[in-house]
Amino acid sequence: MKKMLIALGLILWTAAAVGAADIQSAEALYREGKFAAALGAYEQLLASYPNDPHLYYNIGNCYFKMGSTGLAVANYYRAFRLAPRDADIRHNLTLALQNGGERFVPAGMPEVLHKFFFGLRTDELKGLMLLALWFFCSLASIWLIKRRLGRAAVGALVIVTVLAVWYAWRSKIEKTPLAVVAAPVAELRSGPGSNFPASANVAQGHLLLLQDSKDNWHDVVVKSEGLQGWIQAEALEKI
Numbered sequence: 001m002k003k004m005l006i007a008l009g010l011i012l013w014t015a016a017a018v019g020a021a022d023i024q025s026a027e028a029l030y031r032e033g034k035f036a037a038a039l040g041a042y043e044q045l046l047a048s049y050p051n052d053p054h055l056y057y058n059i060g061n062c063y064f065k066m067g068s069t070g071l072a073v074a075n076y077y078r079a080f081r082l083a084p085r086d087a088d089i090r091h092n093l094t095l096a097l098q099n100g101g102e103r104f105v106p107a108g109m110p111e112v113l114h115k116f117f118f119g120l121r122t123d124e125l126k127g128l129m130l131l132a133l134w135f136f137c138s139l140a141s142i143w144l145i146k147r148r149l150g151r152a153a154v155g156a157l158v159i160v161t162v163l164a165v166w167y168a169w170r171s172k173i174e175k176t177p178l179a180v181v182a183a184p185v186a187e188l189r190s191g192p193g194s195n196f197p198a199s200a201n202v203a204q205g206h207l208l209l210l211q212d213s214k215d216n217w218h219d220v221v222v223k224s225e226g227l228q229g230w231i232q233a234e235a236l237e238k239i
Contacts, residue, residue, distance in 0.1 A: 100205015192217035
């Protein structure tokens with residue numbers, strides 16, 4: 001058993017060392033201004049570390065430097081979902097969205113409130129909610145048996161309710177299918193096909209709500225414009 005643990009430790013150490021070397025190589029390419037090469041290196045690393053927010057962040061940086069605002073937004077957004085408290089990710093996502101004519105913080109909402117609302121990942125919120133629920137059940141049991149700590153149980157129930165609503169709201173937001181315009185310009189048409197008339201042009205970097213799909217076309221809502229129509233799938237990048 002001891003030999004197996006040593007061997008496993010060596011394998012993990014070797015994998016970590018190789019990964020660190022690859023990241024350093026990609027970062028060196030980025031610093032040299034070789035953004036396309038750095039992008040390829042980061043995307044190779046992403047295949048091995050698919051939940052690393054900093055890889056998505058670095059991929060977004062490469063796309064932004066290369067002038068692909070839409071793809072930068074998509075990758076910054078993926079990074080934000082994995083690490084919502086990271087100030088650099090939040091700043092670059094805000095900057096990329098502004099570059100595409102979008103707002104990250106909705107109009108009228110204080111930024112501090114937005115930061116608080118997205119201050120925890122959904123899995124962290126779920127864990128906190130379950131912990132509060134366990135605490136409430138413990139207090140409720142004490143109250144039922146000994147008729148003590150009733151007010152504390154009520155307070156715990158209020159906290160559980162707030163966390164449950166917060167978690168449900170965040171889950172709904174994250175399950176909403178989003179896309180971003182990745183092409184320089186996408187035509188918004190009245191139906192799923194190039195034979196339908198175009199009603200508007202949507203610039204790169206705009207966020208879209210996906211409603212439906214048909215024949216390689218997506219029925220979308222342009223969040224910032226309040227427009228709805230069909231855009232060809234090749235012009236979009238799903239988030």
